[in-house]
Amino acid sequence: MTFSRSSLPSEVQKLIVAFSTLPGIGPKTAQRLAYFVLTQDKNEVANLATALKEVKENLDFCKTCCFITSNEDKTICKLCEDKDPILICVVESVIDAITIEASGIHKGGFHILHGAISPMAGIGPEQLKINELFNRLKRGGTKEVIIATNPTLEGEATAMYLTKTIKENYYDIKTTRLARGLASGTDLEYSDFNTLSNAFENRTSLDI
Amino acid sequence: MKYRQATLTGLITRCTKYKEADLIFTLISEEQGLTKFIARGAKKPKSKFSGHIESLNYVNIYYKPSKGINSVTQVESINSFLDLKKTYDLVIKAQYLMELSEVLSMENEKNPFLMKALLGTLAQLSNSKIPDLHIGIFEFEVLNYQGFGMNVFKCLNCRDPLLKLSHFFSSTLGGFLCNKCLSENIDNGELIKVSIQEQVILRNIARKNYRALIENTVSDNDISSIRALLQKSIKDIMDVQLKTSKFQNN
Numbered sequence: 163m164t165f166s167r168s169s170l171p172s173e174v175q176k177l178i179v180a181f182s183t184l185p186g187i188g189p190k191t192a193q194r195l196a197y198f199v200l201t202q203d204k205n206e207v208a209n210l211a212t213a214l215k216e217v218k219e220n221l222d223f224c225k226t227c228c229f230i231t232s233n234e235d236k237t238i239c240k241l242c243e244d245k246d247p248i249l250i251c252v253v254e255s256v257i258d259a260i261t262i263e264a265s266g267i268h269k270g271g272f273h274i275l276h277g278a279i280s281p282m283a284g285i286g287p288e289q290l291k292i293n294e295l296f297n298r299l300k301r302g303g304t305k306e307v308i309i310a311t312n313p314t315l316e317g318e319a320t321a322m323y324l325t326k327t328i329k330e331n332y333y334d335i336k337t338t339r340l341a342r343g344l345a346s347g348t349d350l351e352y353s354d355f356n357t358l359s360n361a362f363e364n365r366t367s368l369d370i
Numbered sequence: 371m372k373y374r375q376a377t378l379t380g381l382i383t384r385c386t387k388y389k390e391a392d393l394i395f396t397l398i399s400e401e402q403g404l405t406k407f408i409a410r411g412a413k414k415p416k417s418k419f420s421g422h423i424e425s426l427n428y429v430n431i432y433y434k435p436s437k438g439i440n441s442v443t444q445v446e447s448i449n450s451f452l453d454l455k456k457t458y459d460l461v462i463k464a465q466y467l468m469e470l471s472e473v474l475s476m477e478n479e480k481n482p483f484l485m486k487a488l489l490g491t492l493a494q495l496s497n498s499k500i501p502d503l504h505i506g507i508f509e510f511e512v513l514n515y516q517g518f519g520m521n522v523f524k525c526l527n528c529r530d531p532l533l534k535l536s537h538f539f540s541s542t543l544g545g546f547l548c549n550k551c552l553s554e555n556i557d558n559g560e561l562i563k564v565s566i567q568e569q570v571i572l573r574n575i576a577r578k579n580y581r582a583l584i585e586n587t588v589s590d591n592d593i594s595s596i597r598a599l600l601q602k603s604i605k606d607i608m609d610v611q612l613k614t615s616k617f618q619n620n
Contacts, residue, residue, distance in 0.1 A: 186388060281465045282384055282425075284613040314385070315425040315461065322458035345415045354421035355450045 228274045228291040245271040278316040306336040383468040403479040453496035466614040509600040521545035541603040
């Protein structure tokens with residue numbers, strides 16, 4: 163009889179399957195992680211299990227910006243505190259919002275979509291927090307929406323969809339997109355057509 | 371030690387983030403069909419790959435062949451389809467074409483016809499007043515090339531030429547049934563009623579009479595009906611539900 167993964171106890175098999183659902187984790191890595199868990203101290207494994215459980219049970223999305231917030235903070239999340247509601251910066255993920263917030267450049271509010279429109283992955287506007295953004299705009303007080311989705315095909319599609327819908331339904335709100343072009347420190351010879359085209363389109367005069 | 375380097379030209383259909391800054395992408399090419407590659411460090415802002423490795427970019431890549439996933443060493447953009455990327459509807463349509471081409475492609479299998487048709491259709495989309503007509507032509511032609519061609523001239527059952535009337539189309543059988551055969555008990559699955567004008571469009575596509583299609587005004591309704599018919603045929607014949615098809619009419 164040959165020994166295969168199916169010969170392992172069902173608990174280990176279940177753990178391997180659970181790990182392999184994580185992004186970037188293939189079956190081999192899932193197996194390694196499962197064996198690592200088996201060698202760990204009971205308390206450490208219990209801590210990991212509790213952390214996983216609590217992240218789903220005790221956390222929710224902010225009703226305003228869709229940032230991750232504790233269930234206890236019913237009124238306002240950390241990202242919405244002391245923010246100017248006139249400007250809303252729309253980003254794809256929580257990490258993007260944290261990156262912009264940490265830079266201190268943007269003083270307005272955020273809105274996290276939790277993804278980008280990607281028909282090939284079956285993700286449309288309904289699967290994202292886009293309706294929440296429109297409900298927020300409906301409440302008034304917003305003068306400008308800054309679209310800061312990633313400069314990928316999916317990010318651009320999301321930006322185009324948002325711009326089109328905002329223009330059609332909220333005439334008085336200005337929509338802007340983060341500038342695209344050459345990144346600092348890059349070599350021109352490695353630039354692609356898209357980047358060069360954007361850099362030329364968005365060129366600025368040098369006032370020295 | 372010098373490593374062997376290979377080159378390949380194709381269209382990037384999808385990209386997935388991998389680890390900290392890597393990208394795994396799928397390339398559809400004339401020589402090798404579907405192939406996956408890894409571009410290490412492509413997500414870093416100063417990467418020489420950044421911008422080149424993006425869905426809907428027609429590129430020339432240099433890579434190190436390996437037993438596992440091939441690692442890219444250099445990328446040159448040939449056509450970024452910038453005009454398509456400026457309109458939401460066209461991006462959605464282009465994604466549909468790419469997904470359909472992925473379904474019709476195999477790994478390490480040459481498919482020059484498909485690549486030529488795909489690139490030709492993508493190039494026409496941005497300049498066309500009726501992009502759906504070009505997608506319909508692409509769908510019809512690739513079905514035909516894959517051996518699932520439609521019979522749009524004769525009745526599938528009795529082989530008599532179809533009269534100038536509305537007829538019913540069977541996506542499972544891949545053609546029309548005349549009204550006489552329709553009354554007989556033939557297992558034809560779900561039928562779609564096709565108007566005379568829609569039949570004319572289908573026959574012009576079958577005859578490759580594209581000039582007639584472009585010169586004669588084709589109504590949006592007729593094109594939508596034909597696209598629905600072709601999409602149903604793809605779903606029934608290939609037994610696949612394309613994720614992008616539900617976004618086509620939004």
